[in-house]
Amino acid sequence: MGAFTCPPKPRTATLRTILDNKSKERLDSGLILWFPSPQSFTGEDCLELHVHGGVAVVSAVLTSLGKFPSTRQAEPGEFTKRSFLNGKLDITEVEGLADVIHSETEVQRKQAYRQMTGELSALYNNWRDIMIRSCAHVEAYIDFSEEENIEDDVISTVMTSIADLISQLESYLTDGRRGERLRDGVHVAVLGRPNVGKSSLMNYLTKRPVAIVSDVEGTTRDLIESTLDINGYPVVVVDTAGLRETGDKVEKEGVARAISRSELCDLLIIMVDISEDNSSDSILTLIGQQVHQLLDQHFQAERDLKDKSLLIVVNKVDKLDSPALQSLTCRTRGAEAISDSKNISDSSAKGRTTSPSSVQDVDSTESGILKVDVLGSPVPVVFTSLTHSIGLHHFLAELTQLLAALCADPTSECLSVTQARHRTHLDNCLDFLREAIESLDTDVVVAAENLRLASGEIGRITGRISTEDILDVIFKEFCIGKQNSFKAVNLVINNIKLATIKLKKGQKYCDDDNNLLCITC
Ligand SMILES: Nc1nc2c(ncn2[C@@H]2O[C@H](COP(=O)(O)OP(=O)(O)OP(=O)(O)O)[C@@H](O)[C@H]2O)c(=O)[nH]1
Ligand SMILES: [Mg+2]
Structure with missing residues (x-):
């Protein structure tokens, strides 16, 4: 060579x-x-x-x-x-590249690709440009309004554009962390009493026997976690110990772990066993009772379940008798699949009556999916038999819909926040903008400082932090004439020349943390 x-x-x-x-x-x-x-x-x-x-x-x-x-x-x-x-990629593009390399599902890949190709940078840089321009206008107003031709309405124009920016940022940040969730994975817990079929569902989702399935109540003791791709959505699913009061020390610990893990999850799949004997006169009442008893016993409902998506899976429908099935078939789309199935076993029919509940049934017509009221919100219900492969397509379709609602849509016009790091800087930026707009009326110097800090926060996301940008705009947009009233100063830190800046006599130049870098005399 x-x-x-x-x-x-x-x-x-x-x-x-x-x-x-x-x-x-x-x-x-x-x-x-x-x-x-x-x-x-x-x-x-x-x-x-x-x-x-x-x-x-x-x-x-x-x-x-x-x-x-x-x-x-x-x-x-x-x-x-x-x-x-070398300025080929900014930090969000570098992060996007890493996410493309590490993306495990199709929907994740789409989001990462858009970030890698600069869509997030373009959005953030556009906001930063508005802040820099506004800051430059305010600084020009401070420095030159008396001696130069600065328009009178400069402050009101800045105020309008900052107010607009604040409302854009507010709506951008009120996104339920969907982009971050898509990037990091949706956390899902499978919960229910012992023996309802949680581990069977886990094995169905993972397509391998990750959890032991047996008819012994309390088989699963510890958390069993697996990372999955469900129709393009990244999911971290966890199988848990059956929830019940128990004197067994190990099982008790398993129940405690199940509850504390579910508090960290975005979506809870609550499983009930439809074949359990019950004096109730309707299947819907039975489901509602089972779910409410479970939640009342093990959760502080308002606190633990607030902001969580729920999906109720009614398992072991293969054990239903024909009249009960008839009732469900009339009422839900999911149940049609059950009655059509040739796999149904009538052998364990328990002779329940079929009158529908009027208490928990809140919607069975509009979407065709039965919903049960839990804590004042309609929760979708699907009917399955894991041993007879019944209703599993409907379960997956409903699960996918919930995942889609929890994750950002990577085909939407505006790419969501994808990382907590970005959110922190955007939150800070919003705070500075709010302070800037408040002080525009009273103290323009404070307003300019807040605008500079706001743009610095965006610069920290993309890796572009330069106070010179503001000076550039001042000189370019206002064509300040009296060049000889300025002094060109070399900004030198640790013997390295960083920039040449133009300052008025006596003007200070500070960095983002307000440290004095130089002053002209
Ligand atoms: N008939 C019928 N049996 C089922 C179905 N799903 C699971 N089972 C059986 O129910 C028993 C318990 O299943 P698991 O999946 O271990 O239940 P689990 O909820 O994980 O139980 P724990 O770990 O003890 O909490 C096993 O014998 C399964 O084969 C179903 O749809 N129909
Ligand atoms: Mg289990």
Whole structure:
């Protein structure tokens, strides 16, 4: 290997023999791709060698490359870091790239791809530009309103655009963390009394026997967690110990773990066993009673279940008798699948009556899905038999709908917040904007400072933090004339020249944390 005697055509795969630079020994034949600066991923000259994949070939090529005096192996992530430092990608794009690489589901990939290709940067930079412009206008008003031709309505114009920005940010941040949830996965717990079929559902979802299934009550003691792709949505599902009062120390701990884990979950699947004997005169009443008893006994409903999505799974419908099925068939779409199924066993019929409940049945007509009222909200109910594969399509369809409601839609016009880090800076930005708009009437200097801090928060998301941007706008937009009343000052920190800025006589220049960097005299 050595300098190109005949440079390859840029960005075109070319077949070449790869030689050792010193010995001229042929190491391999392979494709080379030449990306001259600046049209490369890092913005620097870049050569890709596509050699045969054997360990000996790769090792010979790397050893040979190592003989060049200025070569070394790249650090992990170094190419992307260089790309950022050379201005090819900003931080949100780098994060998007990492998310594309790590995305495990189709919906996650779509969101990550849009972030990687700069959609989030474009949105945030647009907001930042408005803040910088507003700040520049306020600063120009402070510095030059008496001596220069600054329009009178400059403050009211800034006020209008900041008010508009505040309402945009407020609605952007009121998104129920859907983008972050899509990125990190929706946390789902399967809850219910012992033996209702929770572990059977877990195994159905994971398509493998991750949990022991048995007819012994209290089989599952610990949390069993699995990461899944459910119709493109990332889900972390956890099977739990059956909820009941027990004297068994180990099982008690399992119940406590089930409850505390469910508090961290976004969606709770509450399973009930329809075959349990009950004096109730209707299936719907039975479901409602079972769910309410379970929740009353083990949760502080208002506190623990607030903001959680719920799905009720009524399992073991294979044990229903025909009249009971008839009742359900009339009332729900899910149950139609049950009655159509040839797998239904009538053998365990218990002779319940079929009169429908009027208490918990809050909607069975509009969507065709039965809903039961839990804590004042309608909760969808699906009917399944895990041993007879009944109602499972309906269960998955309903689950997918709930997941879609919990996650951002990556095809929507505006990409959601995808990371808690972004949300923190956006929240801070909003606070500074609110303070800015409040002080615009009373103290324009404070308002300008708050606008500068607000734009700095966005800069922290994208990795662009520069006070010079504000000065640029002042000089560009207001064409301030008296150049000789300014002094060009080199901003030098730790012997490194960062920028040349123009300051009025006696004017201070501070960094984002308000440290004085320089002053002209
Ligand atoms: N007939 C019938 N039996 C079922 C169905 N689903 C599960 N079972 C059986 O019910 C028993 C309990 O099932 P599991 O999945 O272990 O129940 P669980 O809720 O995890 O029980 P614990 O771990 O003890 O809390 C097993 O014998 C299953 O085969 C169903 O739809 N119909
Ligand atoms: Mg179990």
